[in-house]
Amino acid sequence: MSATPSTSILSQVDGSAQLLLGPIKVLASVTGPIEAKARQELPTLASLEIIVRPATGVSSTREKLLEDKLRSLLQSIIVRHKYPRQLIQVVIQFLSSDSDHSANAKAFTSNELNAAINCVYFALIDANIALFSSFASVSLCILPSSDSFILNPTIAQLNESESHHVICFDIKDKQADKILLVESQGSFSEKQFYLAIDEASKECETIHNKYQRHCIVEKIREDFVWKF
Amino acid sequence: MPENPVVKQMVFPPEVLARIAPDISLQRHLSVGLRPSLRGFNEFRPMEVSEGGLNDVGKNNLIGSSVVKSGDTRVICGITLGIVEENSVDKILSLTSSAEDDSLENYSSVYPVVDISRGRSGAPTDEEMILSQKLYETILHNKIIDNEALKVQVGTKVDNDIIYPDGSGENDDLLRPKKNWSYTLYAHVKVFSRSGPLFDICYSALIGALKNCKIPRAYIDDKSTDIRIPVRSRGNFGHLRESYNLLLDTNYNENLSIKEAGTPSSYGIIDVEKPVAEAGDEDDMDVDQAPAATTVLLADLEGEAEETCAVSKINIISSKDSLKPLKHISIIGGGSRITKALLKESIRIANLRSEL
C-alpha cells in the first residue's frame, strides 16, 4: 500500500492532506478550532462538522452514512474537551474513486471509508488538533473458498468476495491497541472475523510505523522554530 | 456578619436524577446489577413481528407489510412496487465479468425511507437518512434479494386473455416487446415512540415485510400501447417510438423469494465504576470481576441514558448458516474498551438468538 500523503497543500484551512490509494484520490481538510454557530455549540466539548463530498454528482445519503461513520470515530479520538464551545470542521473531498472505473462500484463504500479515515489522520496532524492517540484503518476482503485476505482490494475483487471488512485501530506506543471501528459485510465465520482483526492490527501498525511516524517527524521539523 | 454558607446536600427522587444527570443515574443502576429498564444486562426486549399486518388495508399499491412491536417502540413497514426499464448496458461486458454467480451485481435491495415520528414534519433528519442508507446497504450486501426474483415477466393482453411467456409457449417471442423491465421495491418505514437505537427493529420490520411480499404479474394492454410517429429535425432522426403501459395483474401473485436474512442483535458497552454488586446472578457471571471498574455488555439499548453513555457499540447480524453464520458486524469502539472476551460473548449471544 502506498499511503504516502502530501500535507499542507491548501492555504485557507488549518490542515490538509491528500492521499492516493489505488484508484481513489482523496483530499481532507481540517479547520479548527473555530467559532461554532449557536446551534452547533456544545458547552463542554468541541462540536464536529464532517462533510463528505463525492467525486461526481451531489452528495446523497451514501455520503451521509460515511459522515456518520467518520463522526463516530473522530468524536472519541479528538480531545474534544480541550476546545469547549468551538467547532472543528472536517471536509473530505473525493477527487476520483472506484466508481469511475466500474458502474456498480457505488455499492461498496469500504475502500472510500478506509481512504477517508487514513487521509483525515494526516489532515488532523497537519492542523495540530489534539488527539488521544493515532489511528489507522485497513480495508480487506475474503474471497470464497479461501481463508487468506486481500488487503486494499479492487472493485473486481470486492465484487467476487464473500465478505469485506474495514477495520480501524488506535495506536499507542507504536502498537495497535483498541478497536475503534469495524464495518464487516457479507458472510463469514467467527474465526475468519478474529483472523481479520488480527491481520488488520498488524497492518495498522505497519501503516503507522511506515507512514504516520514519518509524517509527524516531518511536521515537527518543518513547523516548529527550534529546528533540528 | 454574614453567616457561613452551608452547602446542603441535595437529594433528588430517582426519576428526577435520571432526567438531570442521566450518566450518574445509569451508573447507580448498573452498580447494583440493574438497568433503568429493569432488564438484565444480556436481556433483549422481545420483538413481536406480525408479517402482513397491513395487508387488509387495500390491494392497490401495498404488496407487503409488517408491524413490529418491541418495548414501547412500534414500527410499521409497507412495501410498494415500481417498474423500471432495464438498461441494456454493457451486455458484452457483463457476460464476461459476472460469471461468478454470487457476485454482488446479481443482487438487489429495497429503497427504504425511514420516518421517525417526533411530532413535527419537515425535511428528513440525519438519523433518518443514515438509517435508510444503512438498511439499503445491509440488505444489498447480505444478498437477500436475487435480481432474478425482480425481473418482470411481461404478458400481453389479447382479447381479454392475458398470455404470459411461460404459458402457451410458441408465439411468446412474437408478442413480447424487446424491452426488459424489472421491479424496484420501495419500503416506507414509520417509527413511533423511539426509545433507543432503531437499526434492529427497522431491519426486522423490513425483513418481515419482504417475507410476505406478493409480486403481481404485469402485462401490456394492446389498447394502451402508445406509438408515436417518426420525427425529424435538424439532422436528428427520431425513431419510431413505442411506449408501453404496463398494467399489474393482481389476480396472479407470487411470493417474493428471499434468502435468509439473519437476526440482528445490538449491544452497548459501558464501564461500571463500582464492581457489580454481590448479587452476582448468572447475567454477569462471564464478565471479568476486576475490582475497580468492569466493562459490561448491555444488550438492546433502551432509553436516552444508555444510548448516550454507551459510546462503544456493537451491531451483529447472524444467520442460521452453520459454516459462516455472520452477515454483518459493525463496531464503534471509541468509548469503553471492547475486549476479545466481550466480542466473543456478543457474537455467541447473537448466534444463539439467530437459532431461535
Add this chain to the structure above:
Amino acid sequence: MGKDIDISTNQEHFVREALKLGIRTDGRSLLESRKPIISLSPDLYGFVEIEWGLTKLAVRISAEILQPYEDRPFEGLFTINTEISPMASPHFENGKNTDDEVLISRLIEKAIRRSNALDLESLCIVAGSKVWSIRADIHFLNFDGGLIDSACLGVMTALQHFKKPDISVNGEDIIIHSLDERQPVALSILHVPICVSFSFFNPGAVEENIKGDLNEEISIIDCTQQEELLRDGTLVITINKNRELIQISKSGGLPIDATMLMDLSSRALLIAEELTDMVKDLLKKDEQERYKKLNLKMLQAENSR
C-alpha cells in the same frame, strides 16, 4: 482562524498605496494575469486540476443516459455544479448558498452553458427518450481570488478532455460499449469561452458618485483574495478566440470610462488566445501520451502470444 475574512486597516492602506504606485503585493504588474498550471488526469477522461496562483480546483465531467425534457426532445442535458465547500475557505458554509456563490455560479453558467459552448443536440441518442446528460462538478479546493476565471478554464479544459463511451443504437435499444471495447468519443465543443476578471480601485479618498473627468481608476487583472476584498468595482469579460464577446458583467459601484472597456476587451482577447492555445497544446500532448500507452499495451499483448 476566524470565519469572516477581514482585513486590517494597515493592510488595506498598504495594498491601496502600492496599487497607486503600480505595484501589487505579489510582485505582478497591474495588468498581468497569474499563470495557471493545468494538470490532466492520465487515466481518467474529463478530470482536470487547475492551480491558479494559490487558487486550486478540480473539475470532473461525468455522463449518463437520461430522458430529455419534454419540450426539448432533441437536446441533451448539461449541468454545472458550483457548490463551494468549506474546504476552499471556512467562510463558505456547507449547503448554504451565499451571494458570492450564486454570482459565481450564474456567471459560469452564462459563460459556458448559455453560450452553447457544448453542442447539446449532438448529445441526443433517441429523440424524446434517450439523451446523454453531461455533468460538470467543480470542486473548489483552495480560494485565493479568481474563482470565475479558473472555474471557466477548468470546465472548458475538462469538457475538451472528456470522452463518453461509444454506443450503438438499434431501434429503441442501445448498447453502451465499455472503454476497453471501443474507443470513446469526444464531446462536440463549438467554441471555447474564456473568462477574464478585472477589478477597479478608486485612488481618490472620496467616493465617486458621478463620473468625473479624471479617469484615475486603477484597473487590474486577476486579483487575489486580498485585492478582491478591497476592490471597488469588477468587470468580467467572457470572450473566445474567434473574437466573439460572450458576456460582459460589470458590477460594483465605481463608474469607469466607457472607452476603457474597449481597451480591456482587447486585453481579455489576448489572454483568451493565450489560454486557449495553452489548453490545446496540453490536450494534444495528453492525446499523444495516451496513444503511446495504448500502443505499448498492444505490443505487450503480441509479445505474450
